[in-house]
Amino acid sequence: MPLPAPTPRQLLHKRVVQCWGYRREDGLWDIEGRLVDTKTYPFPNEDRGGAIQAGEPLHDLWIRLTIDSQCLIQAVEACTDGAPFALCPAITGRYQELVGVRIGPGWSQKLKELFGGTSGCTHMTELLGPVATTFFQTLYGQRYDEEDTKPAAVRRPPPVLNTCHALASDSLVVKNRWPQAYTGSDRETNDHNRPLLEGCIT
Template sequence: MPLSQTVRRQAMHTRVVTCNGYKREDGLWDIEGHMVDTKSYAFRNTDRGGFINANEPLHDMWVRLTLDDAFKIHDVEAVTDWSPFKDCPQVAAVFQGLVGLSISYGWNRKLKELMGGIKGCTHLTELLGPIATTAFQTIMSSRPDYCGDLDGVVQEKPPYLDTCQMLREDGEVVMKYWPKFYRPPESSD
């Protein structure tokens, strides 16, 4: 369902983020993110020849994480094709510091520590958020318990339970699809 109608307006900025997850033949996973920022008008920029034209990328950036089934990062590639400043592409090397880390609880905090502020690139770092979500959706969907445990064969609580309102242990979805891990709501008496 689209958003409701609003007042007349003019588009000024567009950011398109695309993320894809791939199963590799060596058993690892490639998760790629691509971000493009454009503006609907030309504006001055001395590092790009005086102007950045309307609808020309202000940012055009890529990140690829290579992960294993436990979300451990084995390789990283970050590329800046277009940026407002000539030295922006050099920051991509900072992303090698992610090798050996795992996407898990505290991921965003780790990113701020490693590459927040002047240590990294705001836009490439922001791209790691949807990349992490894409990694979760890609890798977890290969698990036998991803669509539920109606046969009762899963022994350990799936890590995605209790991560959102619909997947809470005392909710209908868990009761229906992962009955072994369902916990009735506590009485308010």
């Protein structure tokens, strides 16, 4: 169900973030991300020939992380195809500092340490959030799909157990899919198992 109908309004800005997850033939994983910002009106910009036109990317950023199955980043490629200032692309080389960093707990803090303030590009760093999520969806998603072919009683509990509402260890999802990891009781009713209203509450 889509969002409720809005009040009359005018679109001014659009941000599109896309991510792709690939399994490489050498056993590593490539995760690519792209962030594009556009506006619906032209505005002055000295670094871009005097103006950025409506629909022309204000930001067009790409990054590729090559990661092993232990979540360790082996290689980084980053590029800036569109930016508001001529100086912006000069910072992309700094993202090589991600080589050797492990994606996992503390990821957001590590990004702040490496690229916070003037040490990075705000938008490239923001892109690394969904890129990391896409890595886990790619790596563990395939494992989940393979596990789903097995009987529920022998499926391995996912490493993301207890990281969200649906995957709480006392939820009906866990009871049905990973019964050996279920911690709830058939007699109890908890927030995780209450049916949700479809759509948005208005």
